[in-house]
Amino acid sequence: MSYFKDIPPIQYEGPDSDNEFAYRHYDPNEVVMGKRMEDHLRLAVAYWHSLAYEGGDPFGGRTFERPWYGDDMAAARVKADAAFDMFGVLNVPFFCFHDADVRPEGDSFAESRRNLEEICDVFADKMQQTGTKLLWGTANMFTHRRWMAGAATNPDPEIFAYAAATVKACMDVTHRLGGENYVLWGGREGYESLLNTDLTREAEQAGAFLTKVVDYKHKIGFKGTILIEPKPQEPSKHQYDFDVGTIYGFLKRFGLENEVKLNIEQGHAILAGHSFEHELALAGSLGLLGSIDMNRNDYQSGWDTDQFPNNVPEVALAYYEVLRAGGFTTGGTNFDARVRRQSLDPEDLVLSHVGAIDICARGLKAAAAMLENGGLEKMRAERYAGWDNEASQAMLKSESLDQIAARVEETNLNPQPRSGRQERLENWVSRFV
Numbered sequence: 001m002s003y004f005k006d007i008p009p010i011q012y013e014g015p016d017s018d019n020e021f022a023y024r025h026y027d028p029n030e031v032v033m034g035k036r037m038e039d040h041l042r043l044a045v046a047y048w049h050s051l052a053y054e055g056g057d058p059f060g061g062r063t064f065e066r067p068w069y070g071d072d073m074a075a076a077r078v079k080a081d082a083a084f085d086m087f088g089v090l091n092v093p094f095f096c097f098h099d100a101d102v103r104p105e106g107d108s109f110a111e112s113r114r115n116l117e118e119i120c121d122v123f124a125d126k127m128q129q130t131g132t133k134l135l136w137g138t139a140n141m142f143t144h145r146r147w148m149a150g151a152a153t154n155p156d157p158e159i160f161a162y163a164a165a166t167v168k169a170c171m172d173v174t175h176r177l178g179g180e181n182y183v184l185w186g187g188r189e190g191y192e193s194l195l196n197t198d199l200t201r202e203a204e205q206a207g208a209f210l211t212k213v214v215d216y217k218h219k220i221g222f223k224g225t226i227l228i229e230p231k232p233q234e235p236s237k238h239q240y241d242f243d244v245g246t247i248y249g250f251l252k253r254f255g256l257e258n259e260v261k262l263n264i265e266q267g268h269a270i271l272a273g274h275s276f277e278h279e280l281a282l283a284g285s286l287g288l289l290g291s292i293d294m295n296r297n298d299y300q301s302g303w304d305t306d307q308f309p310n311n312v313p314e315v316a317l318a319y320y321e322v323l324r325a326g327g328f329t330t331g332g333t334n335f336d337a338r339v340r341r342q343s344l345d346p347e348d349l350v351l352s353h354v355g356a357i358d359i360c361a362r363g364l365k366a367a368a369a370m371l372e373n374g375g376l377e378k379m380r381a382e383r384y385a386g387w388d389n390e391a392s393q394a395m396l397k398s399e400s401l402d403q404i405a406a407r408v409e410e411t412n413l414n415p416q417p418r419s420g421r422q423e424r425l426e427n428w429v430s431r432f433v
């Protein structure tokens with residue numbers, strides 16, 4: 001009997017519906033800027049938060065009671081049944097998982113790999129039956145104690161080897177399941193103390209590791225995108241994949257900037273001292289925008305609280321940058337979000353997603369309306385219009401510092417500041433959100 005048996009499939013009923021179990025704004029078939037909303041958002045449920053998380057926090061353990069908790073293959077199968085029931089209730093097209101979310105750890109590497117492959121056989125059947133697709137797969141190289149000092153950046157080469165074998169196994173199943181991306185988030189790729197850390201070696205190890213991942217992708221003919229997920233801290237005090245700008249420098253250093261893109265998460269952007277839209281805009285401008293992990297942090301606590309998004313203006317500015325960058329290709333919107341530990345019921349798991357999906361739909365529609373109106377781009381173009389002539393371009397490309405200085409004196413240049421119009425632009429945005 002399904003864990004979600006009392007919950008009807010969630011359908012679009014429009015903004016006036018007062019049915020809790022309905023979408024008010026997410027209509028998969030509604031066409032926004034020439035594309036179905038489902039194809040824009042490419043929504044995914046995160047297996048770890050909705051199926052594997054047990055309600056623990058640093059001060060207390062499991063609060064949830066789910067019939068699939070357990071560390072054997074039988075439990076993993078019950079969990080898979082519940083997962084696909086939930087995807088069906090929500091009518092989301094994608095899911096994402098780590099190896100550790102879906103299979104029990106074995107007594108050896110080979111047994112862990114076989115467990116993973118066996119569960120992925122179950123997934124393959126269910127995906128075929130339901131049409132649910134895999135947005136991305138990934139390896140959990142942060143929970144088990146072996147990873148405490150990092151995976152690729154570990155001081156111990158045996159851990160590097162174990163990490164390489166782990167990623168190979170996860171890429172293999174991702175490839176087999178038709179996954180559209182493969183994600184690397186390096187929660188322990190960083191350090192606790194600089195006193196015991198060789199930064200130079202660790203960066204070389206990370207570069208060598210990622211190069212092997214990219215080579216392997218080509219070797220097996222995986223057509224998806226390799227994505228790195230930036231985050232500045234937590235669990236490590238300092239993490240190497242700090243933010244978009246930092247990863248760009250890393251990719252350039254190892255010649256991988258055309259091979260790897262980014263999976264950008266709202267809460268991680270905030271931890272790095274940026275806004276989500278900043279990280280998305282920068283990734284878009286560098287050609288690195290791959291996919292997003294949608295959530296929100298608690299703005300007071302300063303932790304990565306992985307809550308469901310509930311702020312349309314913020315989400316609208318995020319999708320504005322996604323649309324401006326041309327929208328998702330292999331990427332999508334993964335809800336890297338979990339219910340609070342007091343939210344015990346199956347309804348909580350489902351309705352948390354329903355609310356978040358509606359927020360994303362509203363954000364997307366507002367973003368599309370802003371882009372179609374063109375007001376922001378027009379004001380921006382006007383602000384930089386001085387650069388759109390030959391003389392300005394010549395200054396950038398060919399004039400030397402002393403030539404520019406001479407011209408400034410010859411023409412008695414006396415530039416006058418102009419308004420940045422920030423509040424007018426904020427007012428403009430408010431009309432759409």
Ligand code: XUL
Binds near residue numbers: 304
């Ligand atoms: C951790 C986080 C991860 C990655 C995948 O903060 O976001 O769940 O998304 O490993």
Ligand code: CO
Binds near residue numbers: 229265293336
């Ligand atoms: Co994430």
